Amino acid sequence: MKPKPTGDLAMIKKMNTAIVLESVLRSAPLSRAQISEHTGLNKATVSSLVQNLIDSHLVVENGPGESSGGRKPVMLQFNGNAGYAIGIDLGVNYIRGVLTDLEGAVVASRELALRKHGPGDVLPQLEASIEALRAEMPASPYGLVGIGVGVPGIVNGEGAVLFAPNLDWSHVQLERLLADRFGVPVTIDNEANAGAQGEQKYGAGRGIDNQIYVSVGIGIGTGIILNKELYKGASGFSGELGHLSIEMDGKPCRCGNRGCWELYASENALLEQAGPLGYGDFESLLAAAERGDERVAGLLARIGECLGVGIANIVNVFNPEVVIIGNRMSLAERWLREPLRETVARRTLPYHREKLRILFAELADRSAVRGAAYYALSRFFAKLESGE
Numbered sequence: 001m002k003p004k005p006t007g008d009l010a011m012i013k014k015m016n017t018a019i020v021l022e023s024v025l026r027s028a029p030l031s032r033a034q035i036s037e038h039t040g041l042n043k044a045t046v047s048s049l050v051q052n053l054i055d056s057h058l059v060v061e062n063g064p065g066e067s068s069g070g071r072k073p074v075m076l077q078f079n080g081n082a083g084y085a086i087g088i089d090l091g092v093n094y095i096r097g098v099l100t101d102l103e104g105a106v107v108a109s110r111e112l113a114l115r116k117h118g119p120g121d122v123l124p125q126l127e128a129s130i131e132a133l134r135a136e137m138p139a140s141p142y143g144l145v146g147i148g149v150g151v152p153g154i155v156n157g158e159g160a161v162l163f164a165p166n167l168d169w170s171h172v173q174l175e176r177l178l179a180d181r182f183g184v185p186v187t188i189d190n191e192a193n194a195g196a197q198g199e200q201k202y203g204a205g206r207g208i209d210n211q212i213y214v215s216v217g218i219g220i221g222t223g224i225i226l227n228k229e230l231y232k233g234a235s236g237f238s239g240e241l242g243h244l245s246i247e248m249d250g251k252p253c254r255c256g257n258r259g260c261w262e263l264y265a266s267e268n269a270l271l272e273q274a275g276p277l278g279y280g281d282f283e284s285l286l287a288a289a290e291r292g293d294e295r296v297a298g299l300l301a302r303i304g305e306c307l308g309v310g311i312a313n314i315v316n317v318f319n320p321e322v323v324i325i326g327n328r329m330s331l332a333e334r335w336l337r338e339p340l341r342e343t344v345a346r347r348t349l350p351y352h353r354e355k356l357r358i359l360f361a362e363l364a365d366r367s368a369v370r371g372a373a374y375y376a377l378s379r380f381f382a383k384l385e386s387g388e
Contacts (some may be wrong), residue, residue: 064326308343
């Protein structure tokens with residue numbers, strides 16, 4: 001009796017194609033023979049799959065490699081220009097965007113200041129920023145493969161912004177609105193999660209299994225990576241550590257709590273304290289610190305101490321290898337670093353701090369926007385590998 005046709009062969013082909021593509025992504029330039037060695041697939045299968053990837057514009061031949069005695073092998077390279085992604089960091093007082101190729105390299109960037117925060121004011125500017133980046137996209141086989149957006153608030157599994165207190169947003173269906181407008185897959189996440197992904201993929205967090213990314217902007221958010229995976233919590237809402245209470249009867253917060261960490265250690269806290277000195281924005285404060293203004297340096301040192309209090313709590317709970325300070329406050333590393341580290345050293349358990357490293361984001365204030373673009377890219381690759 002003839003065996004029943006099944007989908008097994010097609011499934012195996014998809015899996016093997018994904019394996020070959022992953023090999024090229026990780027190790028290119030490499031030859032077909034090297035792919036065979038790396039993957040354990042036979043040379044005929046590799047040749048066939050590579051040809052499919054070339055036909056799909058995802059892999060290109062990149063000239064001859066070194067010979068070990070015979071004919072020089074043809075080397076293969078991933079075609080990063082086959083498509084593009086857009087990443088957006090939607091801040092409280094800015095929109096930052098990048099256009100990247102399929103390898104995450106930045107092709108174009110755009111930034112604008114926000115004066116008003118309501119969805120009716122922000123959404124048209126957000127859409128215009130995305131459109132402007134899309135207009136800079138070179139022609140390519142796959143075009144725009146997706147959009148990722150990091151927002152300073154709580155996001156559900158459908159990409160709705162449930163609560164963003166510093167933006168005054170509540171239940172904004174952001175993923176649906178942008179997907180309908182641009183016709184590509186859209187991923188929305190908390191900006192600190194996006195920042196954690198950006199630093200893990202492209203920055204200071206590369207190769208580190210357990211790390212906490214602390215995004216210090218107008219508020220404070222955290223992205224938690226445990227065993228190489230982003231920790232999202234039971235409902236997907238983890239990381240709101242900016243609302244840890246560090247003072248029992250402290251200032252009231254817009255979230256409804258009192259004494260929240262971000263009220264004492266954020267850009268907003270710094271600006272409140274700097275008001276009597278005549279400074280109204282973060283850039284002018286940094287410039288004053290650079291000029292040697294000791295009053296401003298003292299304010300930054302105090303912010304560093306307050307950051308250290310919250311980070312000590314995080315270290316005692318999660319025991320990470322690394323804590324990475326990111327977003328705009330990372331630009332003040334020079335004045336924050338020592339007060340922060342001294343406070344953490346005083347307040348953490350000795351075994352927890354033994355191997356701890358405190359780093360400042362390698363991507364500075366670009367971690368979240370790069371991570372947002374990475375969301376779009378990873379979704380595209382997951383779709384390719386599943387054969388959809």
